[in-house]
Amino acid sequence: MATPSPYPPHFKFDHSLARALDGFYAPAQAAPAPAPHLIVLNRPLATALGLDAVALDSEIGAAIFSGNHLPHGAMPLAQVYAGHQFGNFVPMLGDGRAMLLGEVLGRDGRRDIQLKGSGRTPFSRGGDGRAALGPVLREYLVSEAMHALGIPTTRALAAVSTGEHVWRNAKVPGAVLTRVAASHIRVGTFQFFAARGETDKVKQLADYVIARHYPALADSPQPYLRLLEAVAEAQAMLVARWMQVGFVHGVMNTDNTTMSGETIDYGPCAFMDAYSAHAVFSSIDLQGRYAYNNQPVMARWNMARLAETLLPLIHPDENEALRFADAVIAAFPTRYSAHWLTGMRAKLGLNTTDTGDTELIHWLLAIMQEQDADFSLVFRRLSTAVRGDVEPVRALLNHAADFDDWLARWLARRRQETSPAHERAAAMDRVNPRVIPRNHRVEAALAAATEQHDFAPFHELLAAITNPFDERPEFAQYAEPAPASFGPFTTFCGT
Numbered sequence: 001m002a003t004p005s006p007y008p009p010h011f012k013f014d015h016s017l018a019r020a021l022d023g024f025y026a027p028a029q030a031a032p033a034p035a036p037h038l039i040v041l042n043r044p045l046a047t048a049l050g051l052d053a054v055a056l057d058s059e060i061g062a063a064i065f066s067g068n069h070l071p072h073g074a075m076p077l078a079q080v081y082a083g084h085q086f087g088n089f090v091p092m093l094g095d096g097r098a099m100l101l102g103e104v105l106g107r108d109g110r111r112d113i114q115l116k117g118s119g120r121t122p123f124s125r126g127g128d129g130r131a132a133l134g135p136v137l138r139e140y141l142v143s144e145a146m147h148a149l150g151i152p153t154t155r156a157l158a159a160v161s162t163g164e165h166v167w168r169n170a171k172v173p174g175a176v177l178t179r180v181a182a183s184h185i186r187v188g189t190f191q192f193f194a195a196r197g198e199t200d201k202v203k204q205l206a207d208y209v210i211a212r213h214y215p216a217l218a219d220s221p222q223p224y225l226r227l228l229e230a231v232a233e234a235q236a237m238l239v240a241r242w243m244q245v246g247f248v249h250g251v252m253n254t255d256n257t258t259m260s261g262e263t264i265d266y267g268p269c270a271f272m273d274a275y276s277a278h279a280v281f282s283s284i285d286l287q288g289r290y291a292y293n294n295q296p297v298m299a300r301w302n303m304a305r306l307a308e309t310l311l312p313l314i315h316p317d318e319n320e321a322l323r324f325a326d327a328v329i330a331a332f333p334t335r336y337s338a339h340w341l342t343g344m345r346a347k348l349g350l351n352t353t354d355t356g357d358t359e360l361i362h363w364l365l366a367i368m369q370e371q372d373a374d375f376s377l378v379f380r381r382l383s384t385a386v387r388g389d390v391e392p393v394r395a396l397l398n399h400a401a402d403f404d405d406w407l408a409r410w411l412a413r414r415r416q417e418t419s420p421a422h423e424r425a426a427a428m429d430r431v432n433p434r435v436i437p438r439n440h441r442v443e444a445a446l447a448a449a450t451e452q453h454d455f456a457p458f459h460e461l462l463a464a465i466t467n468p469f470d471e472r473p474e475f476a477q478y479a480e481p482a483p484a485s486f487g488p489f490t491t492f493c494g495t
Contacts, residue, residue: 010052010064013073013102016110017183020208023201024189028078028099030067031119031129033176035163038062039455040140040462042157045180049106049113049157056158065158065178067099067118074101078121082195083188083255084305086289091195093188093255094123097131100184110212112184113157116177130166134446136175137458139266141445143179145437145465146263151241152234153263154181173450182262185209187306188255194309203313209259224313228328232303233335234261239299240339243292244347245433246272246375250282250491252290257302268491271436273481275368275375281439281491296340300332346431347379349386349424352416360413363406371397374481376436383428386414386421433468435475437461439489440482 018025038061046053056064063069070076078095098116105111116139117131140156147153162174185205193201206224210217217226238261242249249256250268258264268282277293285291290298307325315321344361345353368378373396381393390407397403417424445457464475482489 010056010060011071011073011102011104011113012050013071013075013104014110015075015102016212017079017100017103017112017208018075018077020211021204024205025077025079025100026094026122028076028095028121029119030070030076030099030115033066033068033160033162033164033174036062036066036068036176037161037163038065039137039159039161039175039449040459041065042144042155045155045157048108049104049111049180051104061158062160065115066160066162066176067115071101076101076115078123079184079189080123080192081186081188081255082192083186083253084191084302085253085255086285089191089195091192092123092125093192095121095184096124096127097121097129098179110182112179112181114179114181114184116179117174118176128166130162130174131176132166132168132450133161133173133175134450135267136177137446137449138442139177139179141442141458141462141465142266142269142437143263144462145468146247148466148468149241149245149433149436151245151247151263152238152261154179156180173453181258181264182260183209183212183258184264185259186255186264187257187259187302187309188253189259190306190309191254199312202309206310206313213260222314222324224310225315225324225328228303228307228310228314228325231259231261231306232328232332235299235303236296236332236335237261237339238263239295240336240343242295243340244343244431245436246275246292248272248279248281248290248292249295250280250285250290252295252298252302254302254305257299257306270439270489270491272375273438274372275365275378277365277369281489283490283492296333296336299336300329303332304329343431347428348382348410349414349428350417351419351424351427354413354416356413360406360409363402363409367397367400367402367406370402371400373397376433377479377481379432380429380434380479383425383432386425386428388421429471430469434471435464435468435478437465438478438480438482440486441478443489 041057043053064071076099078099080094082091083093098114101113103110103112120129136159140159143153143156147155157178157180160176164174165171166174214230217223220226248270256265270281272279279292280288311321314324378396384392441461445461448454448457464478
């Protein structure tokens with residue numbers, strides 16, 4: 001059982017969720033970690049949260065971030081939610097291995113601080129509530145990479161090894177991740193109360209989400225319809241950003257869909273090397289429900305599930321409520337396409353618009369798929385073509401004749417742009433990453449940490465992926481795709 005921390009206060013906690021949403025959570029307490037060791041503290045994030053990064057990068061931090069000692073003012077709780085998991089509704093889920101310590105007010109506003117892997121909660125459903133070291137380090141790496149890429153995401157504040165082992169398919173080292181989020185409220189949170197017919201609780205939750213995430217909606221004549229629109233807009237933008245960097249989430253269940261529009265839960269996720277519209281990396285996604293090109297479709301599906309929970313609040317007449325909600329869901333593909341097209345134009349160095357741009361982009365993607373070309377490197381090397389050397393990108397596409405035809409079309413399209421070539425090339429380099437968390441690099445870093453207790457590869461990879469757009473010779477190897485011997489890559493859920 002965690003005890004109150006004997007250390008000076010490092011957190012100025014608030015507990016707006018606990019105050020406003022009684023009955024939406026259960027008290028929780030961390031299980032003791034026998035020998036906690038702080039692997040990494042995210043010092044810049046700690047500073048942004050108003051924390052003393054120097055003091056926390058120590059045994060004090062290891063004790064707090066393992067759950068062994070509660071910071072002053074913490075009120076640990078586990079949130080309840082339901083969710084559609086691969087299309088099947090599960091009415092009772094919740095934080096089965098995580099507990100919210102509280103909220104802090106930092107430079108970027110209110111943020112949750114949550115321990116993940118800290119032990120059983122009332123929602124563990126037979127699980128041990130623990131986390132394995134590998135998945136903790138994966139989430140740390142990928143969430144911080146996503147932040148560096150400018151994509152809305154939960155973030156990693158700290159990773160701690162616990163000094164004990166947990167059983168998965170084998171005995172593996174245990175760890176705890178400290179996760180930071182705008183909030184941990186999910187579509188599944190709404191589903192939990194809607195499925196129980198507790199419309200008053202749905203309204204209470206909606207009012208809290210509006211106040212916390214979308215305060216401008218509070219004075220709207222139709223605040224709950226506007227809330228649905230705002231979340232749909234946030235999710236459309238988010239998934240478009242995933243698609244623009246070749247990211248496959250792998251488990252887009254409604255309990256993994258946040259109301260804030262942040263990416264959450266980095267279990268069976270991966271970035272593509274060779275481009276494939278049908279890329280699937282998750283070992284449990286046998287039907288490709290959450291394949292790369294299906295992510296926009298599933299985001300819309302998830303928004304339809306949110307709409308169902310809000311219908312009684314949108315309008316007292318069910319038919320009218322359905323009409324309003326259906327309009328929002330019907331508009332989702334248009335919202336998504338606008339974000340996707342804007343981002344893809346930027347990747348191609350296009351600031352102006354042309355009716356043929358969508359065709360131009362899909363043509364390039366088709367060539368990339370046919371040639372098994374590396375998604376990230378093709379776009380990165382296009383800026384070299386803008387600077388006058390097309391050979392590096394042509395080589396990636398095996399000198400395909402179709403690419404020369406595409407290149408001529410792209411060059412003609414670029415003549416509509418007024419900015420100088422060097423400015424366009426620099427702008428492309430600011431949106432096309434040189435470094436992403438390559439799967440073979442991530443796996444190598446996790447294997448070194450879990451099998452040899454060697455964290456040097458993890459720290460070096462972290463340094464590379466958190467500066468993804470810079471040309472840095474010391475990290476050149478991290479820009480290269482996996483060798484052919486790496487073979488097909490499969491990820492597994494971190495539970």
